[in-house]
Each structure stands twice: as structure tokens, then as C-alpha cells.
Amino acid sequence: MQSNNIKNSEIIKFYKKNQTQRLDIVRSFANLNDLEIQKLKQFNSLNFTCANRMIENVISIMPLPLGIATNFKINNIDYLIPMAIEEPSVIAAASSAAKIARKSGGFIASSTESLMIGQIQLTNVKDLSFAINQIEKNKKEILNQVNQCDSILISLNGGAKAIKYRIINTKKQTMLIIHLIVDVKDAMGANIVNTMVEKISPFLEKLTNSVSILKIISNLPVYRIAKSKAVWKKELISEKIIQRILDSYQLALHDPFRCATHNKGIMNGIDALAIATGNDFRAIEAGAHAFACLTNKYQPLTKYYLDENQNLVGEIEMPITAATIGGITQTHETAKICLKILNVKTSKELAQIMASLGLAQNFAALRALVTDGIQKNHMKLHSKNIAIAAGASEENVDAISNMMCKQNNISISNAKELIENYANK
Ligand code: MEV
Numbered sequence: 001m002q003s004n005n006i007k008n009s010e011i012i013k014f015y016k017k018n019q020t021q022r023l024d025i026v027r028s029f030a031n032l033n034d035l036e037i038q039k040l041k042q043f044n045s046l047n048f049t050c051a052n053r054m055i056e057n058v059i060s061i062m063p064l065p066l067g068i069a070t071n072f073k074i075n076n077i078d079y080l081i082p083m084a085i086e087e088p089s090v091i092a093a094a095s096s097a098a099k100i101a102r103k104s105g106g107f108i109a110s111s112t113e114s115l116m117i118g119q120i121q122l123t124n125v126k127d128l129s130f131a132i133n134q135i136e137k138n139k140k141e142i143l144n145q146v147n148q149c150d151s152i153l154i155s156l157n158g159g160a161k162a163i164k165y166r167i168i169n170t171k172k173q174t175m176l177i178i179h180l181i182v183d184v185k186d187a188m189g190a191n192i193v194n195t196m197v198e199k200i201s202p203f204l205e206k207l208t209n210s211v212s213i214l215k216i217i218s219n220l221p222v223y224r225i226a227k228s229k230a231v232w233k234k235e236l237i238s239e240k241i242i243q244r245i246l247d248s249y250q251l252a253l254h255d256p257f258r259c260a261t262h263n264k265g266i267m268n269g270i271d272a273l274a275i276a277t278g279n280d281f282r283a284i285e286a287g288a289h290a291f292a293c294l295t296n297k298y299q300p301l302t303k304y305y306l307d308e309n310q311n312l313v314g315e316i317e318m319p320i321t322a323a324t325i326g327g328i329t330q331t332h333e334t335a336k337i338c339l340k341i342l343n344v345k346t347s348k349e350l351a352q353i354m355a356s357l358g359l360a361q362n363f364a365a366l367r368a369l370v371t372d373g374i375q376k377n378h379m380k381l382h383s384k385n386i387a388i389a390a391g392a393s394e395e396n397v398d399a400i401s402n403m404m405c406k407q408n409n410i411s412i413s414n415a416k417e418l419i420e421n422y423a424n425k
Contacts, residue, residue: 007078009078009079010071010099011025023037030340030342040334043063045333045337050331054331064275067091068081068082068091071099072098072106073098074108074109074356075106075352081357082273083276084334085272094364096364098360101232101360101363104231104232108228108229109229110227111225111349112224112226114321115221115224116217117179117220117223118193118197118217118218120200120212120215123173123175123213124211127209130208130209132165135178142163142204146196149195149199150195153187153192159183176208178204180196185346185347187325187327189217189321189323194217197215219290219321220287221321228356229315231311232314234309242310242312247370248369249262249303252300253300263288266301266302266358267284267288270288271285272357278338279321279329284322287321291319301317301362314359316355316356316362321351324350379410386404386412387400391415403418
């Protein structure tokens, strides 16, 4: 098998190729077999039995388009990135940001160990220092008990590693919140962490003479952080645009109304990759936005500044609970294929790709916003949806959407009028 570092994800005009040509490229890039190609080609990788095993009351499935972002080089490895998303422009934008970034070496990414937090809420605590003291004295025993929950995780050097405390004052009482810090390795971690905190809470109640209420994972995993950085050269994007991007970034820094949209653009990329790989994108979203206001002021997840040569440097830092095992990552056929396309070895590597994709997405959105605005391109791509919504048939959808673009009037009413004219021709 070809090793990843000699692969080239810079694929000229991928968007102009047909489905078979695109699949051929992905097949040879990722060494996909005939069955995998067939599954992708047939658009039917989730059958009723499989779906019915995942959730309750299944009646059908809700498919999303799966596309490929090209041009990504992250830590010197080329990646084709699968993205499941319904919004036009997102994949093209990420690919174009990655294309410029690779001219200066691509993305440099890193991530911490996969440490998740399990919370146990102890209420009616009579004596806080006695309670903390008791837990400290029995720490070894506590870690030992919870680590019996998953022998495979322990054999991989994962498992519960530490205990931390938070004291939360409410009107009614002061509560002691125990944080169990668990290295979940390549899993998302909710199952193992929740099992551990539920198991240990009766022991903690007894030790501390308290009543435990909530025992659940925290979706703000501040010890499971991914970072990425890229440089966009001034000669490739212009000094004027760089200045405008920096000005636009200032608005996100100082205004939560803009910052929410700024961060939403980042999550366009991260969520699309999370969905493609069968990851829990709601958990990643929750962590991202909670992290963004950890200082009590909602902040952008990225930052931008100039390097010594006046090039634009972008950085992202955020918690990412990416998994390469567990959940549906290995039971959903498409998720399995997407992980194979990425050829990721660990959840840490997947988190680094997500962070880099989020940064690329953010840069691309800012660049579009400070130049043409996003509507021009976006509406061009969206014009086909509008034509269909207005009643265009498969046969005339392209013609109607082209006419709307030419007239610079992309709307349902115009589409309806054009469809009528078309029919009467
Ligand atoms: C649209 O889905 C995302 C953007 O609004 C992000 C941004 O404004 O930075 C374009």
C-alpha cells in the first residue's frame, strides 16, 4: 500500500469531474476496494436493520451529500477529507483555503491526550474539607475501582488517571463537584466515563457523607485540546485582503453577535467531518461553544495575526472529542469508508484534521466576506435548490438555474416564472 506521505491531495479541478472519475481518484488515494466503491456509488449504505439498531422508531433515513475537500496537507501528510453537509460552498471554500495554505507548508497541528471529564455532583455536604480529605485519602482505591470497568482500555494505558474538585456555590447550598479525569484513548468516551461515575458515586457518598445527584460526562473537555496553525502568504491573497481579514477578526473578538457567526463557520467544517466519520457532532459543538466562553466572554475559536513578513497567520485551539472507535464509527458503512479515506491511526490525528479543517473553513469564509461577500458564489450553487423548490424538473433544472444566474435574480418567484416560460416555449 502507498504510504500516506507520498500521496498528493492537490487534485486539479476535482469539482469538474463526474462521480465515477471522483471515485476513481478517491479509490486510488485511499486504496478503497470494489465493495467500498460500490457502496459509495449506490447511495445506500444504511439499511433498515442497521438504522433500527442505532435508534428507536425508525421509519427511514435522512441522507446528506458526502463530498471531498481536496488540497489538505497537515503535519506534512496529504489528506482527502470527507465532509457530509447540505450547505453549498463549504467544501469548495475549505479546499481553496487549503490550496493556498499548502504553498507555505500546510497546517501544523497538535493535540493533547484524549482526557475526558466525568462529573459527580455531591450535595448536602456537611464539611467540604472533610469530604475532600476523605476522597484524597481513598484516591487509589477510587481509581482502582473505576478502572475495573474496562480492562481493554487499561491494557491500552488508558483509564481514570486523576481526580479534581470544583466547589460550586448556589443559593441553596455549596456543592462539591468531583471531576474524574479519564484517558479514553481513541473513543469519544461517553460510555466508559458514564459507567465509571455511576459506579463510583455510592462509594463517594459514603466516604463524604453526602448525596450524589448527577453523574455524567462533561462535554467541555478542557484537557482534550486540538490546535492547528497555517500561514497564508501575502502575495497569494494581497495585503489589502489580509488587513480586511484582521479588521473582520477584531469584530468577532469584541462582539458576540459576530463571534457566533465566526464560530459557526468554523463548525461548518468540523461538523461535516464529524458527521462523515460517524462522530457525535453535538458533543463537539457543545464543547466548542462552552470553550469559547470559558473566560466569561464569548470569544472566537481562531486567531489571526501577521508574521514578520506580513503574511497572515491563522491559529485555532479548541476541545475536540473525535473518535475512531466506538459509537457508529465502525458499524456505519459510510463512516468506516470515510475513516479509511482519511487513513487516520488515532482519534488525536482525527482531532488535528478537524481543527485544521475548521481553521481553513474560517479563513475561507473571512476571505470571501471581505471581498465579494459569500452570496455570489453561494447563491450560484444554491440556485439549483431554488429551481427544484420552485418546481423545476430534473430535465430543466440546470437551464433554469443558469438563467437565474445570468439574470442575477436567484429567487423562487423568478424560478417559477422561468419554468412557466420554459413550459410554454
Ligand atoms: C455560513 O454558513 C458561514 C459564514 O456565515 C461564516 C462567517 O460569517 O464567518 C459564512
